[in-house]
Amino acid sequence: MKRNWLTLTTMMALLAPGLGQAADHLDGPRASADPTADITDLFAWMSPDAKTVYLIMNVFPQATQASRFSNAVQYVFHVTSRNNFGDPATNPVNIICTFDTSQKISCWAGDEYVNGDASNPAGLATGDGKLRVYAGLRDDPFFFNLDGFKYTADTVKAAASSLTFDPAGCPNLPPATAAALRTQLRSDANGGPAKDFFKNLNVLSLVLAVDKSVVAKGGSLVSVWASTNAR
Numbered sequence: 001m002k003r004n005w006l007t008l009t010t011m012m013a014l015l016a017p018g019l020g021q022a023a024d025h026l027d028g029p030r031a032s033a034d035p036t037a038d039i040t041d042l043f044a045w046m047s048p049d050a051k052t053v054y055l056i057m058n059v060f061p062q063a064t065q066a067s068r069f070s071n072a073v074q075y076v077f078h079v080t081s082r083n084n085f086g087d088p089a090t091n092p093v094n095i096i097c098t099f100d101t102s103q104k105i106s107c108w109a110g111d112e113y114v115n116g117d118a119s120n121p122a123g124l125a126t127g128d129g130k131l132r133v134y135a136g137l138r139d140d141p142f143f144f145n146l147d148g149f150k151y152t153a154d155t156v157k158a159a160a161s162s163l164t165f166d167p168a169g170c171p172n173l174p175p176a177t178a179a180a181l182r183t184q185l186r187s188d189a190n191g192g193p194a195k196d197f198f199k200n201l202n203v204l205s206l207v208l209a210v211d212k213s214v215v216a217k218g219g220s221l222v223s224v225w226a227s228t229n230a231r
Helices: 146-158 175-185
Strands: 002-007 019-023 039-046 052-063 073-082 090-099 105-109 112-116 131-139 202-211 221-230
Touching (some): 052 073, 090 131, 105 131, 105 202, 146 175
Antiparallel strands (some): 002 221, 019 039, 039 052, 073 090, 073 221, 090 105, 131 202
16 A cells, blocks of 8 residues: 655656755645655756766654654655657666664665665665665755745735636736745745754655666656555
8 A cells, every 4th residue: 555655757867967856744644644654855866977866765754863764664766767758658667675673674676686784874785886775864955934934825815805816726916916925935924034944853864876777778768756655
C-alpha cells in the first residue's frame, strides 16, 4: 500500500547538469500520522561531468536525534528515461531502499546493490562505485515564510466578497494591490524580514549518487518521482 508520494516529474538533460526539486511540508492527518513515510522534499540533479545522477528524498518533518527510518516502509525513487521531450518514457528503474531495526540499509538500483550502515557522511558504496548511499539526520532545506503567508491569506480572505474573477478563476487585482500582496508574502506580519518557519528543524535524508548508466537506459532525459510504501 502506498503511504505517501511526491512527484517531481523532473526532466533532466543528462548532458546539461541542472537541479530539479519539489517540496511538500505540513501534510494532512493521514500522511502526518506516520512521519517515517511522510516525504517533505525531493531533489535531483547531475554532476558537472554529467556522469552521475544525485537523488535526495527527505522524510520525517521535525525529526530529532531519536528519529529513525521505518523498517516497515520501502523508500522508492522511480526513474524513467527517454531521448527527447514528448517521447514516451521507457526503461523504468525503481531504486528501492529499506531499513532494518538497527537502521542498516539495503538499496537496489538495477543490478547494483548495497547493504550496511549508511550513516557515515562519505556514504556506503557498491564495489564498482556506481551506487553510493547516505542516510541520516540533516537540516531541513525548505524555506517557508509561514507568518507572512498566513497574514496574506487572511488579508485576501477578508476581501474575498469584493473580488471579481476572470474566466480561469483568478482574482482581478489592481497592479498596486497585487504588488502589495507579493511584498507581504516576502515579509513577516509586521512588514519586517521574512522568517523561515523551518529554521533549526531537521529531516531524515536519503541521499543517493547513481551512475547515469544505471538509470538512463532509455535515453538522455530522465524523469524522477518518489514514493514511500508499506511493506
